Amino acid sequence: MPSHRYRDVFARVPVEPLARTWPDRRLTRAPLWVPVDLRDGNQALAEPMDPERKRRFFELMVAIGYKEIEVGYPSASQTDFDFVRLLATSELVPDEVTIVVFTPARPELIARTLESIQGIRGQVVVHMYAATAPVWRDVVLRRTRDELAELVRAGAEQVLRSAGESVRFQFSPEVFNLTEPDYILELADQVTKVWDARPERPVILNLPATVEVATPNVYADQIEYMDQNLPRRDGVILSVHPHNDRGTGIACAELAVLAGAQRVEGCIFGNGERTGNVDLATLALNLHTQGVDPMIDFSDLDRIRETVEYCTRMPIHPRHPYVGELVHTAFSGTHQDAIRKGLAARTGERWEVPYLPIDPADVGRGYEAVVRVNSQSGKGGIAHVLETAYGVQMSAAEQVSFARHVQRHTDATGREASAAELKTLYEEVYGCSN
């Protein structure tokens, strides 16, 4: 492998020395969540969502409790523009929900974005971004640091000039994680000054790991450094937007919250460009399994999954955390045995069943699928299936002997044996069901 072609993160961006405190902190409450499925998720789809899909997705997000939702990139397409117009001119946005519209720092596209929210009743966040990392400055935007700072200042002023009282402001230095920290502080100072950041009307400063390039501790250090050094800190909502290129988007988000992030952007099951945005459902349910209320209702996870799959036209992997079809299922014998004993030993509300980090019932699933039988299974799992599906009670000796029959059967077929198949086999072996 030509690994010499790549440099580690420390060779690409200065990571400032830091008296870090995040490793000693705990996650004790949910951050502000902002699903960006209708913008960042949407821009990753081969077929972007049509108006009906956008609306269905939006209504789902409102129904499960999101209070701030990025709804589109109005200057990107007529569909995006029209959807924002629909929200601005209808009753679809409840009073307690704020929508976010996204724009690059280009004057004509800012103007189009502001046009899309004309006459809106409730609160709206105008989210402006510009890529700030050196390669993007030099190669993509072809601007020096000062020239790019000027573009951002002009964009912030344009937004301010045309925005009414109901507008709040957000800035994202795209590729924050590869941008020099002193430059981020300079831009943060500039936008928070132009937008008059104060606690009563805070500015959202969103620090994306646009392309994930480092272990999560590095991102956490970068976020804590900003938390400690940002100008007008009490007038800023510090937000993060992790992607999942190294497969550690979840860890980046969790450590970033420990490090001082107050708000997290992502997509509900992690859709997004390349390997996706951070997965908001996983983040929320991770909190739930630590005893922290995520403030979003995932109690009917399969309904949420069906809507997301319909809107994105993409299936969710069977091993996807919490929601995958197989994540509450054990095929392997010793795990089935432990689950069976754990389920039987339950007392009270506390959930401590081996190998099941969450009670499937919390997310609307039953217990039928927690144990399924194939050639990797053992007597405990087989007995569990027959008992729960048909009330068959086997003695310890019978369990041992029947398991040998099942093993021969599953070895011969190479397949899973359903509860019905097990019952038929049981009747063949013992003459009748007990």
Ligand SMILES: CC(=O)SCCNC(=O)CCNC(=O)[C@H](O)C(C)(C)COP(=O)(O)OP(=O)(O)OC[C@H]1O[C@@H](n2cnc3c(N)ncnc32)[C@H](O)[C@@H]1OP(=O)(O)O
């Ligand atoms: C990390 C992110 O997710 S950022 C969001 C990315 N999402 C999208 O791009 C989806 C929607 N985008 C679009 O529909 C189109 O790209 C549009 C309408 C925004 C722009 O389309 P076009 O005018 O055809 O330009 P194009 O797509 O080629 O963009 C490149 C231009 O934008 C400029 N640009 C890119 N980002 C920014 C920015 N944040 N602020 C200002 N200018 C920018 C580039 O420098 C380039 O300018 P140049 O042509 O002078 O070199």
Ligand SMILES: CC(C)C(=O)C(=O)O
């Ligand atoms: C500009 C922003 C928020 C973004 O989508 C990203 O950096 O990934």
